[in-house]
Amino acid sequence: MIKEFKDISKNIVEEADVCVIGTGAGGAVVAKELAEKGLSIVALEEGSYFTYKNFNQDPGDMMAMMYRDSGTTVALGLPPASITMGKCIGGTTTINSATCFRTPQKVIEQWKKEYDCSGLEYDELIPWFEKVEKEINVVELTEDVLGGVYQIVKRGAKELGIEAKPLKHNVKGCEGAGVCQWGCIKGAKQSTEISYIPKADKLGARIYANCLVRRLDVESGKVRAVHGVFIDSKTGKRRHSITVKARVVCLAMSSMITPAFLLKQRLANTSGWVGKGLTIHPCGRVVAEMEEEVNGHYGVSQGGQIDAFKDEDIMLEGIFIPPGIMTMALPGVGEEHKYLAKHYKNLAAFGVMICDTTRGRIFPGLLGYPYIAWYSMNQADTDKLQKGISIVADIFFAAGAKRVFTGCYAMPILKSKEDLNTFKTMKTKPWHYEVTAFHPLGTCRMGNDPRRSVINLNLESHDIKGLFIPDGSPFPTSLGVNPQITIMAFATRAADYIAENITRY
Ligand SMILES: Cc1cc2nc3c(=O)[nH]c(=O)nc-3n(C[C@H](O)[C@H](O)[C@H](O)COP(=O)(O)OP(=O)(O)OC[C@H]3O[C@@H](n4cnc5c(N)ncnc54)[C@H](O)[C@@H]3O)c2cc1C
Numbered sequence: 047m048i049k050e051f052k053d054i055s056k057n058i059v060e061e062a063d064v065c066v067i068g069t070g071a072g073g074a075v076v077a078k079e080l081a082e083k084g085l086s087i088v089a090l091e092e093g094s095y096f097t098y099k100n101f102n103q104d105p106g107d108m109m110a111m112m113y114r115d116s117g118t119t120v121a122l123g124l125p126p127a128s129i130t131m132g133k134c135i136g137g138t139t140t141i142n143s144a145t146c147f148r149t150p151q152k153v154i155e156q157w158k159k160e161y162d163c164s165g166l167e168y169d170e171l172i173p174w175f176e177k178v179e180k181e182i183n184v185v186e187l188t189e190d191v192l193g194g195v196y197q198i199v200k201r202g203a204k205e206l207g208i209e210a211k212p213l214k215h216n217v218k219g220c221e222g223a224g225v226c227q228w229g230c231i232k233g234a235k236q237s238t239e240i241s242y243i244p245k246a247d248k249l250g251a252r253i254y255a256n257c258l259v260r261r262l263d264v265e266s267g268k269v270r271a272v273h274g275v276f277i278d279s280k281t282g283k284r285r286h287s288i289t290v291k292a293r294v295v296c297l298a299m300s301s302m303i304t305p306a307f308l309l310k311q312r313l314a315n316t317s318g319w320v321g322k323g324l325t326i327h328p329c330g331r332v333v334a335e336m337e338e339e340v341n342g343h344y345g346v347s348q349g350g351q352i353d354a355f356k357d358e359d360i361m362l363e364g365i366f367i368p369p370g371i372m373t374m375a376l377p378g379v380g381e382e383h384k385y386l387a388k389h390y391k392n393l394a395a396f397g398v399m400i401c402d403t404t405r406g407r408i409f410p411g412l413l414g415y416p417y418i419a420w421y422s423m424n425q426a427d428t429d430k431l432q433k434g435i436s437i438v439a440d441i442f443f444a445a446g447a448k449r450v451f452t453g454c455y456a457m458p459i460l461k462s463k464e465d466l467n468t469f470k471t472m473k474t475k476p477w478h479y480e481v482t483a484f485h486p487l488g489t490c491r492m493g494n495d496p497r498r499s500v501i502n503l504n505l506e507s508h509d510i511k512g513l514f515i516p517d518g519s520p521f522p523t524s525l526g527v528n529p530q531i532t533i534m535a536f537a538t539r540a541a542d543y544i545a546e547n548i549t550r551y
């Protein structure tokens with residue numbers, strides 16, 4: 047049984063082989079894998095516990111319930127980047143779009159060559175990918191749930207000789223309700239609160255929600271105990287504490303929070319790399335006004351992809367959002383705004399994601415806030431974003447768009463192909479864009495050399511015995527694709543290593 051704030055009536059002391067902090071893509075996986083191997087597990091999660099029966103499709107309600115700071119989290123910089131994260135059992139997987147990609151082989155090769163990761167072999171990772179994909183039921187989406195936007199993008203892309211195809215998602219019985227990012231109302235998305243966590247629970251893992259971890263005890267270079275406090279999610283009141291004495295601790299609080307937690311306590315940072323190297327996989331959203339009704343709200347919101355430009359570090363993936371958020375993000379006020387809201391059914395939208403070369407940084411938080419993030423997109427990434435937006439605009443015009451909204455303040459509206467040609471050739475700057483990002487990574491990077499990395503290739507700290515970081519933090523570059531399968535596969539691999547070596551701790 048998952049214990050929540052309301053179930054806690056006294057201070058708690060637990061003992062376990064492994065204490066896992068965070069229940070998202072990384073934490074839930076290590077908790078279940080290790081419980082299955084017979085280890086005793088305590089998992090602590092700051093957010094609350096919800097099932098699909100609690101979801102109501104209303105983005106405002108759901109963001110307040112399951113997003114960190116109701117979805118207002120940003121990295122400071124020019125331009126500031128919105129980087130949203132989940133805060134609930136299941137972490138960001140509960141509110142993600144369910145898209146699944148393995149780590150591209152060329153990325154692993156780059157890590158080996160340029161980032162001191164020799165010893166990682168793509169072929170040896172395949173069994174871990176397969177294990178995760180089976181656990182969360184990764185399947186290619188079928189045309190019947192892909193919706194109207196996908197048909198428009200496919201049509202426009204075909205005109206230009208580009209292939210659009212369905213994405214793979216971790217779903218069972220997806221009905222294309224299109225609200226994955228606000229919690230799947232059908233219970234179809236196999237996020238970790240529905241896949242790994244119930245299994246870990248059945249296998250005897252002791253799981254605590256509403257539990258904020260504040261401190262890690264380290265003695266003689268080894269982890270000893272974790273300290274947390276229970277928080278009432280409604281009032282913010284803190285009552286009762288928990289101490290978990292453990293031989294191994296897995297920090298899986300996300301690539302934004304794990305490094306800040308370590309920096310604050312001055313732990314595991316003899317390399318000086320904790321918090322550095324943040325990549326975010328910046329996104330742009332291109333919206334088209336079509337003559338025909340698109341009804342983009344029917345169907346999976348991120349169902350289709352175009353990977354023809356991946357060698358130029360540009361991935362195009364679907365993204366459709368509810369009316370309130372969509373119209374707020376479009377240019378125009380007054381009558382123009384009213385017009386767009388009225389014509390929501392005629393809007394189509396598609397996303398652009400850039401495999402970024404920019405590096406940001408995480409600093410310890412202030413005044414009780416868990417972290418501060420800095421990320422200022424460089425010109426090379428800006429040029430890629432501009433190119434990606436131009437490609438999507440081309441596709442929409444080829445499909446018959448009346449107007450295209452670029453998300454670039456230098457030229458927000460394109461009314462014709464001539465406008466598009468102007469947009470393509472103009473020099474845009476980073477601050478011309480509204481940047482959002484969903485895939486922050488890389489802030490406690492892995493590597494063989496303790497002078498240049500925070501953790502080794504098994505995700506264990508070079509400095510502290512028994513401290514592992516199986517979340518989005520280890521990966522030294524942007525992946526160019528959505529990261530949940532990479533995080534889960536490396537977490538599974540780390541869990542196997544921990545289980546084989548538990549007697550050493
Ligand atoms: C809107 C959105 C859509 C996305 N879509 C996709 C997609 O389609 N495909 C894909 O591959 N990826 C997607 N992602 C990204 C993906 O979900 C994340 O990369 C992944 O979940 C990160 O895993 P993690 O383990 O690092 O952290 P998280 O999954 O974020 O889990 C971290 C957990 O740790 C908890 N925590 C933090 N601090 C503490 C503390 N002090 N004490 C206790 N608990 C704590 C948090 O509350 C959280 O639950 C999306 C992200 C977003 C925001």
Ligand code: SF4
Nearest residue numbers: 220221223224226230
């Ligand atoms: S599209 Fe709907 S049914 Fe399918 S996974 Fe997303 S929210 Fe669930």
